[in-house]
Amino acid sequence: MNKILYKKQLSETVFLMRVEAPLIAEERKAGQFVILQLDNEYGERIPLTIADADKTEGSITIIFQVVGKSTTDLAEKAEGDFIETIVGPLGTPTHIKNYGTVVCVGGGIGVAPLHPIAQALKAAGNKVITIIGARNKELLILEDEMKAIADEFVVCTDDGSYGRKALVTEPLKEFCEMDPKPDMAIAIGPPVMMKFCAETTRPYEVYTEVSLNTIMVDGTGMCGGCRVNVDGKAKFVCVDGPEFDGHKVDFDNMISRLNSYKKFESDAHNCRLDQQIKEKEEAAL
Amino acid sequence: MSFIPKEKLAEDAKKILAEYEGRENELKTRDRMKIPPQMMPAQDPDVRRNNLEEVATGYTEEQARLEALRCLQCNKKTCVSDCPVFIEIPGFIKMVAEGNFEGAIKQIKTTSLLPAICGRVCPQETQCQQNCTVGKALKDVDKGVAIGRLERFIADWERASGKVQIPDVKPETGKKVAVVGSGPAGLVVAADVRREGHQVTIFEAFHKLGGVMRYGIPEFRLPNEIIDQEINTLAKMGVEFKTNFVVGRTRKLMDLIEKDGYDAIFVGTGAGLPYFMGIEGENLVGVFSANEYLTRANLMRAFEKGKADTPIFESKRVAVLGGGNVAMDAARMAVRLGAEKVYIVYRRTEKEMPARVEEVHHAKEEGIDFRLLQNAKRIIGTEDGRVKAMECLKYELGEPDASGRRRPVEIKGSEFILDVDTVIVAIGNGSNPLISQTTPDIEVNKWGNIIVDDTQKTSVNKIYAGGDIVLGAATVILAMGEGRKAAESINKQLAEELAEVPA
Ligand SMILES: Cc1cc2nc3c(=O)[nH]c(=O)nc-3n(C[C@H](O)[C@H](O)[C@H](O)COP(=O)(O)OP(=O)(O)OC[C@H]3O[C@@H](n4cnc5c(N)ncnc54)[C@H](O)[C@@H]3O)c2cc1C
Ligand code: FES
Numbered sequence: 001m002n003k004i005l006y007k008k009q010l011s012e013t014v015f016l017m018r019v020e021a022p023l024i025a026e027e028r029k030a031g032q033f034v035i036l037q038l039d040n041e042y043g044e045r046i047p048l049t050i051a052d053a054d055k056t057e058g059s060i061t062i063i064f065q066v067v068g069k070s071t072t073d074l075a076e077k078a079e080g081d082f083i084e085t086i087v088g089p090l091g092t093p094t095h096i097k098n099y100g101t102v103v104c105v106g107g108g109i110g111v112a113p114l115h116p117i118a119q120a121l122k123a124a125g126n127k128v129i130t131i132i133g134a135r136n137k138e139l140l141i142l143e144d145e146m147k148a149i150a151d152e153f154v155v156c157t158d159d160g161s162y163g164r165k166a167l168v169t170e171p172l173k174e175f176c177e178m179d180p181k182p183d184m185a186i187a188i189g190p191p192v193m194m195k196f197c198a199e200t201t202r203p204y205e206v207y208t209e210v211s212l213n214t215i216m217v218d219g220t221g222m223c224g225g226c227r228v229n230v231d232g233k234a235k236f237v238c239v240d241g242p243e244f245d246g247h248k249v250d251f252d253n254m255i256s257r258l259n260s261y262k263k264f265e266s267d268a269h270n271c272r273l274d275q276q277i278k279e280k281e282e283a284a285l
Numbered sequence: 286m287s288f289i290p291k292e293k294l295a296e297d298a299k300k301i302l303a304e305y306e307g308r309e310n311e312l313k314t315r316d317r318m319k320i321p322p323q324m325m326p327a328q329d330p331d332v333r334r335n336n337l338e339e340v341a342t343g344y345t346e347e348q349a350r351l352e353a354l355r356c357l358q359c360n361k362k363t364c365v366s367d368c369p370v371f372i373e374i375p376g377f378i379k380m381v382a383e384g385n386f387e388g389a390i391k392q393i394k395t396t397s398l399l400p401a402i403c404g405r406v407c408p409q410e411t412q413c414q415q416n417c418t419v420g421k422a423l424k425d426v427d428k429g430v431a432i433g434r435l436e437r438f439i440a441d442w443e444r445a446s447g448k449v450q451i452p453d454v455k456p457e458t459g460k461k462v463a464v465v466g467s468g469p470a471g472l473v474v475a476a477d478v479r480r481e482g483h484q485v486t487i488f489e490a491f492h493k494l495g496g497v498m499r500y501g502i503p504e505f506r507l508p509n510e511i512i513d514q515e516i517n518t519l520a521k522m523g524v525e526f527k528t529n530f531v532v533g534r535t536r537k538l539m540d541l542i543e544k545d546g547y548d549a550i551f552v553g554t555g556a557g558l559p560y561f562m563g564i565e566g567e568n569l570v571g572v573f574s575a576n577e578y579l580t581r582a583n584l585m586r587a588f589e590k591g592k593a594d595t596p597i598f599e600s601k602r603v604a605v606l607g608g609g610n611v612a613m614d615a616a617r618m619a620v621r622l623g624a625e626k627v628y629i630v631y632r633r634t635e636k637e638m639p640a641r642v643e644e645v646h647h648a649k650e651e652g653i654d655f656r657l658l659q660n661a662k663r664i665i666g667t668e669d670g671r672v673k674a675m676e677c678l679k680y681e682l683g684e685p686d687a688s689g690r691r692r693p694v695e696i697k698g699s700e701f702i703l704d705v706d707t708v709i710v711a712i713g714n715g716s717n718p719l720i721s722q723t724t725p726d727i728e729v730n731k732w733g734n735i736i737v738d739d740t741q742k743t744s745v746n747k748i749y750a751g752g753d754i755v756l757g758a759a760t761v762i763l764a765m766g767e768g769r770k771a772a773e774s775i776n777k778q779l780a781e782e783l784a785e786v787p788a
Contacts, residue, residue, distance in 0.1 A: 023535050024535065027535060027536065027537075042589070044585070044594035045585070085528075087492075087531060088534065088535065089534055090534055217580050217581065217585070217595075218491070218580065220557070220717070220719055221557050221717060221718060222580075223574055223577035223580055224559045224561070224577055225573070227568060228568070229568055234561060239718060239722075250568075252670070253670060256669060256671075257570055260598070261596040261598070
C-alpha cells in the first residue's frame with residue numbers, strides 16, 4: 001500500500017502525484033519506471049516512468065495522462081488515498097556521462113520522464129539543449145522545471161497557441177545542422193514523435209536515444225509482452241530498455257503492438273461505465 | 286478411452302471394494318493384479334471447456350483404497366528410488382489401503398512438503414510410476430499403480446478434514462534468512478529454515494505468492510486454494526512476506542546481507558525470458574509467449590471478463606507451438622477463453638511430448654487438434670500487423686539425437702497454411718537475468734543459470750540457489766528437492782555460526 005501524498009492536475013488530462021515509496025525513492029535512477037496496480041485482484045498493471053524522487057520524504061513522483069480505465073481510476077484518487085501496489089524501480093537506468101552537447105526532446109507527457117534524465121545529464125557536465133512540445137498550450141507540462149536546467153530552450157505547440165508553432169522535429173533539425181552538431185539526442189514522447197525525431201537525426205548521424213513505453217505485464221523479463229524489434233532482433237523493453245537507439249527501433253511494429261487491445265480495452269471501459277450507470281439507476285429506485 | 290462420468294467410477298469402485306473389505310492384507314499378487322486400475326474422475330469435457338474449475342476431481346475414498354490395493358508391496362521399490370525426493374511410497378500406499386489416511390499423510394510429509402501440489406502436477410509416468418512392477422507386468426506405464434493420484438487423495442483428505450498440522454517451530458535463534466522468489470523452491474526453503482527457529486522473509490516480485498504455480502499453471506489443473514493453504518501454513522509458522530519487491534532492483538541482493546543484516550539468502554527466482562522461434566512475423570499482434578497469455582488469464586484474472594481490467598486477446602483460431610505442459614495449459618486456456626479451434630503444433634510425435642500424459646489426454650478430450658510432426662515456418666500478417674495465418678512445414682523422424690530422441694527432419698516442399706488469428710509460443714524459457722545482471726559476483730553458465738555446488742551454494746558466500754534458476758525450466762518436484770537441500774545447507778551454516786558465538 002502506497003499513500004498518495006500530493007496530487008496536482010497539470011492539464012485537462014494530465015496529473016502529477018507524489019506517492020510514498022521509500023525503497024524505490026532510494027534506489028531509483030534516471031530513466032527507470034515503476035509498475036502500479038490499483039487493485040491486486042482485478043487491477044491492471046500500468047508502467048509509469050519515475051519523474052522525480054525525494055529520498056528524505058521517501059516518495060516518488062509520477063505523471064500520467066488519462067487514457068484508459070486504469071488511469072481514469074487513478075486520476076480519481078485523492079491525497080491520502082492509497083495505491084495498492086507499486087513495484088520498481090524497473091528497467092535499465094539511462095547511461096549518464098558527459099557526452100558534450102545533448103539535445104533533449106520531450107513531447108506531451110514525455111516531458112515527465114525526460115526531466116530527470118535532462119537533470120542528470122546537466123549534472124554530469126553536458127550542455128543541455130531542450131525542446132519541449134505539445135499539441136497546444138493546455139497540454140504543455142513542466143515548462144519551468146525544464147527551462148531551469150536548459151542551456152538553450154525551445155517550446156513549441158502544434159497549433160501555435162504557445163511558443164513556436166512547429167513540431168519538435170523542426171528545431172531538432174536546426175540544431176543538427178549547426179556546427180558542431182550535437183553529440184547526442186534523447187527523444188521521449190508519443191511513439192510517432194519519437195519515430196520522426198529518429199528520422200530527423202538519422203541523416204546527421206546524431207545518436208538518438210528513445211524511451212519506449214510498450215504494453216507490459218510483469219516488468220521483469222518473464223512474459224515478453226513488451227518486446228520490440230531493435231535492429232531486427234526482439235528486445236524486452238522492461239529489462240533491455242526502456243531506452244534504445246532510436247535509429248534501430250522498428251516503430252511501426254511497436255505502434256501496432258501498442259494497439260493490440262484497443263478494441264477490447266474500450267470494451268472494459270464501457271463495461272465499467274455501464275455498470276456504474278446501472279448501479280446509479282438501481283440506487284435511484 | 287472414452288469419458289466415464291465420475292458418479293459411475295465411484296459406484297463401480299464401491300462395489301468392487303466391498304469384495305475385498307476385511308481381507309486387505311490377505312490378498313495374493315494374483316488378486317491384486319485383477320483389481321481394475323482406477324481412472325481419475327473428471328468434469329465432463331463439454332462442461333469444463335467453459336469453466337476454470339479443476340478438471341480432475343480426485344479419487345473417492347473407495348477408489349483410493351482400491352487403487353492402493355493394487356500395489357504389490359514388492360521388494361524392488363523402484364518407485365522410491367525414482368522419486369526425486371524419495372517418498373516412502375509402498376509404506377504410505379499400504380496405509381491408504383487400510384484406510385489409515387492420517388498415517389499416510391504423516392508418512393508422505395516426512396519427505397515431501399507439498400503433496401497436494403505434487404500429486405497434481407508431477408510427471409509420475411517418468412518418475413515413480415515409470416518402473417512400477419504392476420505397470421511392467423501389464424506392459425503399460427499408465428496401468429502401474431497411480432501413485433500421484435493417491436498422493437493427491439491423501440493431501441486433499443487432510444485439507445478437507447481440517448487436520449492440517451502447522452509444523453513446530455524451534456525457539457528463535459536471532460538469525461535472519463531472505464528467500465527470493467515464492468515458487469515451490471522458495472516456499473520449501475522457507476518452511477525448512479523457519480522450523481529451525483530462524484526468521485524468514487520471502488521477497489516476491491509479483492503481487493501474489495506461489496510463482497509459476499500461481500501465474501503459469503491454470504486453476505483448472507491446480508486451484509489457487511491449494512497454493513493459498515501452503516502459504517497460510519508458512520504465515521502461521523511466522524514466515525514474513527514482502528510482495529512487489531524485485532530483488533536486484535528494489536534492493537540489491539548484496540544489500541540484503543550488507544545493509545539489512547540477513548545471514549543467508551536463497552535465490553529461487555525461477556525461469557524467465559520466454560524463447561521465441563526466431564521466425565518471420567513473430568512480433569505481429571496476436572503472437573504471445575505462453576507465459577504472457579497464461580499470466581494474463583491466471584494471475585491478472587482476465588478470464589473473468591468484465592471484472593478484470595487486464596485485457597486478453599479475443600481469438601477464434603489459435604495455434605500453440607510446443608509439446609510440454611506449458612503448451613497444453615495455453616491451448617486449454619484458449620479453449621476456455623472461447624476460441625473455436627485450437628491446434629497444438631509439435632514437430633515430433635506424441636511419444637516425445639514432454640507433457641504429462643494426463644494433460645495430453647485431457648486436452649484431446651477438450652477437442653484440441655494435435656498437429657504432430659509439423660512446425661511453424663513463418664507467421665503471416667495483415668496489412669495492419671495482425672496475425673492472419675501461419676505457414677507450416679511437415680516433418681518426419683530421423684536418427685536419434687544426443688538426447689536419444691529421434692530427430693525431426695523437415696520434408697522439403699511440404700509447406701501448408703494454417704488459418705489462425707493467434708499464435709502462442711510455448712517452446713521453453715531461458716533464465717531470469719535480473720539477479721545475475723545486478724549481482725555481478727554470482728557465477729552463471731552460458732545459459733544464464735546460476736552455478737551451485739552440491740550443497741546448492743553459489744559462488745558467493747552465504748548465497749544459495751535452487752529450482753528453475755539453477756536447473757533451467759524443470760519441474761515443481763525438482764525445485765522442491767533443491768529447496769530442501771539448500772535449506773539443509775543454510776541451517777548448517779547458521780548452526781555453525783551460532784555455535785561459534787561465545788556463550
Ligand atoms: C504453464 C506451466 C505449466 C507447468 N506445468 C508443470 C507441471 O505440470 N508439472 C511440473 O512439475 N512442473 C510444471 N511446470 C514447471 C514448474 O512450474 C517449475 O519448474 C517450478 O515452478 C519452478 O519453481 P521455482 O521455485 O524454481 O520457480 P518459480 O515457480 O518460477 O518461482 C519464481 C518466483 O520468483 C519470483 N521472482 C523472480 N525474480 C525475482 C526477483 N528478482 N525478486 C523477487 N522475486 C522474483 C517470480 O515472480 C516467481 O514468483 C510448469 C511451468 C509452466 C510455466
Ligand atoms: S513486461 Fe513481461 S517481459 Fe517485459
